[in-house]
Amino acid sequence: MAIKGILERFKKGLAKTAQLFNVRSWFGRKVDQAFLDELEGRLIQADVGVAATSRIIESVREAFADQTADENLVAFVKDQLKELLRDPSPDALTVSAKKPSVYLIAGVNGSGKTTSIAKLAQRLRDQGKSVVLAACDTFRAAAADQLSIWAERSGCEIVRGAPGADPASVAHDACQRALARGSEVLIVDTAGRLHTQTHLMRELEKIKSVVQRQIPGAPHEVLLVLDGTNGQNAIRQAEVFTKSIGCTGVILTKLDGTAKGGVVVAVRQTLKLPVKFLGVGEGIEDFQPFDAEAFVESLFS
């Protein structure tokens, strides 16, 4: 799909959000408590969260109290969000000097890990890279079958174990395979787990350490898949997963609906975790690199 098409799709998805931020209606209004309350309501409804919203509101209050809202105020709010979301490090994934680059994918149940992996794999395949997928979700019914279908569609190799097999051993086999094949990328799919399940978090740590042992320097990225329709719980997810396996970035999914994905702002504020990609549909092409400018602009366009 052409870049433009994707952008259109993305914009369409965010159109509802944009309505919330119907900035025209702000112009000419006095920046008083009622105005700030309304602004607060809008940010909260975008799932930005109470704490992150309060900060933005405070800064608006300081800068614009009792003035009349105009373009400057809009620009100010946008800049605040952009500043926060901007990624100092390039948004591309780390590529290891030595093959393969390993990307570990984790997240809560049903957030979109397997689908995002398919999308990412397709993207890498389009760049001409050879990709191996590790189906380390040996728990959920037909999880490996699901990844297999995606592997086939994107032309990747898959390493899978029997249902109920030790996920770390599948990870081990996958590392071996990627090394033997001289593949450029290995992407590890893991079972969904809630961050409160300590034994499952430990299982994840084990997968990571197995990968580390097989391939020094790996994993080169640990990507947390967050459901864009999730609310404030995503902050906890980000905190706990990061503590456990040291996440390096976020993939934010399901932004093709009316969900605002605003929790990213809060995640960014508390954890400094950069958003790498957005999922904007169920198709393999419905994926795009995160761009803070575009994200915030789309909110206001």
Add this chain to the structure above:
Amino acid sequence: MFDDLQKRLSSAFKRFRVSGVLTEANMKEGLREVRTALLEADVNFNVVQDFMARIQEQAVGAEVIKKVRPEQQLVKIVHDEMIATMGPSDPTIRFEKTGPTVIMLCGLQGSGKTTTSGKLARLLLSQERRPMLVAADLQRPAAVEQLKVVGEQVGVPVFSEVGVDPVKLCQNAVIEANRKGCDTIILDTAGRLHVDDELMAELVQIEKKVRPHHVYFVCDAMTGQDAVASAAAFNKALELDGVILTKLDGDARGGAALSVRKVTGVPVKFVGKGEKLDKLEPFDPERLVGQMLGMGDIVGLVEAAQATVDAEEARIQQEKMAKGKFDLEDFRKQIIQIKKMGSVQDVMGMFPGMGQMTESLGNIDADSEIRRIQGIIDSMTPRERSRPDLIDIGRRRRIAAGAGVEPSDVSGLVKQFDAMASFVKQMSQMSMLDKIKAMTGLGRAAASNPMAKLMTPKVGTGKRLSPKEREKLRKQREKEDRKKRREQRDQPGA
């Protein structure tokens, strides 16, 4: 973030002494904290605004009860209002007398529909039903395969077809169920966004052609502000009959449930608390509200702790009872044990010949009465539980405030309890069933049970309806409305 609401409130109230009554001024900060807690629990912004206005109305002028801290009182008001909003739990599924009962699950992507299908099938099996699962998700890779595995794990047939559209597939499934003698059909539909017109239309087609008797919206407990939009859209398209809230086994506050309930009026039926197929529970509004307010899942903790000591506890209690050494604490433990078996009504329904008895309960809601009694005992200190004679006027008022009852209810309970000494001795020789009957004031065993008097409904004659009855009527009305709307919508040209 995510501090205990109670903790946050007490610091808000510390800043000024609240004396006499709660006023708009002295509650301002406290209410602000409540609002924050609700928003952090992902209750929808508009729902919160509305809710706070109602709370303020109720709280202003409420006298601050001595010995109860104002923040506790405010929490209580909020807590009760939320539970009232949630409505009572009703995990029953009504089955059709003739032909298979069709249940349709729908919801956003990844919310837990397929897993919940399996859980429901398992529950139905335990109710002597013969369920069949229908793989109506022809969209997501390996969705059919997933349901097949789930079906195998539960031991129920899974209907699937290739080369047809989901509408036709569901129609064929009904024919197949009739042929196979399956009496309940669960349609596992594909996940879809409520703004996806094409896929929503498909769902409406299934609903029109297959006419499911129950349509449940499967909602992820972690959903944020958008829950309202999606639930409202599904409700508009399908006239939902219930909501199943999934992934509550984590630390999600589940504010979506309150919003969805408020906006659609559709009750939450079940909650999913794990990936395994036995992790489906009837919805417990009190527990969810506790979770939303960040007051800790106290009931859950008690139960978890309880489970490990159950066997030993049962033996000790049996001994104590036999000796007539049985205090309110012991009584409370028994209540918890019985509750763990399910609702009193359900537990009784499991015994042959008891179905009628359950019906004859009429508007005596045994479950809520038991809850009320437990609430009173819960509000007592351990010392008061073992020495009820210590409970003076002051303590009585505190306990009553904590439990949300009248002080006279507390003294009533204590008085009855004194008369229980001989009764508990009898109870120790009773079977579990007799105990339940005795406690709920049913059957012969009740005649000797002083506790049974507590169970008699306060209202029930005359025109005034109890909140329970009102709720029941309201639900009935809602249900009829939904049906009517569904029919109207289906009329051509309507």
